[in-house]
Amino acid sequence: MLLRRRCWSVVMTFLMSLVIFGGVVTAASVEELMDQLKHPIWTTRRDAALQLGALSLRAIDAVDILVELLEDRAAPVRYAAVNALGQIGVWAPEVVPVLADTLFHEDPEMRWQAAVALGNIGFRAVEAIPALAEALLDQYPDIRNAAAWALGMIGPAAHEAIPALIETMEDSDERVQEMARNAIIEIGGLAALPLLPPSEAEMARIAEIGALPAVIDTVKGPIKVVLRGDLMPLTVTNFIKLAERGFYDGLIFHRVEEWVVQGGDPEGTGVGGPGYTIKLETHPALRNVRGAIAMARSAHPDSAGSQFYILKADVGSLDGQYAVFGQVVEGMDVVDSLEAGDAIKSIRVVDH
Template structure:
């Protein structure tokens, strides 16, 4: 079915809002939105369709610089995020998104998300996302790793169906194992694929058009009613790993 112009414009604006706002070269991961514009997605997908695929095994030799220094989740973990006194249970999937899941669990363990604001909530004209995890509170910030003195950035990580390992740094056409169904939890980023840092979003509906463009790393398994009540400006009371903390592997 062909989209009317008004529907396309709404979709374009919604996706564009998922990106990190107003980023420069040095702030590319600070302006996170769950999606880039429809135009840029199509361009990236086309331009990368013949690009070399980078897998986990290749990463060991630093095909993507810095990946060996990122936290990794080998298996599953459970995170309970409390908002306005009510819990949201998230199953974090390190089996299918080890780097993205490891980054999230590591930040939870550090207490990074405690007290941060949900800076973007889009429910009209249709349910879209609840986005948070920005220390600046305006959609332009990320986690500054004191070891390196700059924002930690993680690569786009998508595991295609039928594959043994994720693909890194590429927007792909294949359907991913982890899809943007209702309750998905995924990383926001700028137009650059490898620019995610700490900002994440909850999917308020099935958002298949974001699949393979943004990295899903888990799902809300309980408390989605709490997610549905989050308003812009609400804060995360706390986030804690309740199961699977032993699966987190951090570099020495």
């Protein structure tokens, strides 16, 4: 089984090198470690490789030997060599194509180590972008996860990998989905993300947090609400995701009546949405009372998307039919003053 390691051993071996060399790294000490890379005992070769990696730029002369160790007969030595190249490679761009080739090694641990190494190199690993994008299809989720992370670490230069990362957001492993999402944000910002319904992982996080304060800032003033993510995880997560994307910024309240205000339609007509719908979610503790915030929908129960309404009066007949997901705690005077065409400036969650 592929190990989910983080390279804590690098820290340990760096501390070892300080002990061995009295805290002073000299050319002679680096040469000594390079000699140990050829030692007949594999543990010595492994430890020397890790220590050289921890020395980074100061061990740049060891690159050629470390590349040779990628074919070492002892697997731990090969892993240590990949690890070291990932740290030295920031200063030695010639290792990037070598690590890119290693993404297709027959040993899955080597592939994982190579992806992590390329991520450590960061924006200088642009030559490996096509290989990392291909690694998003690896049979092992740990490798797919590491490849997505590495692309995110490369940053905006990895823009060509966004289509592959978008596909990876549908991965069978939720960790990989989330890593792909984070990578897209690192590469191109939130605007590069497709609008998608909440994932199970996203909903679980919001449900665990519980009640969330948020502010709907309008041209008439702020409306402070509490969103019940603990009771309505799907609906609240969807609302928060759209808000964080800036989806609601500038949209109008297209419907204003004596008992309700409604907004969140990008078309401003009452028929638009984010391009997807979510299932109806209800909870008996959340009622359609004055100040309630709920999802608007069409006749079909599972047709809510982005539109929401705030009640100006109690309307108990709507209970159980619409997803009430929060309550206004301050600013009902603002709600009462809204007119058709008034705009939402922004919606932000105060802390989550």
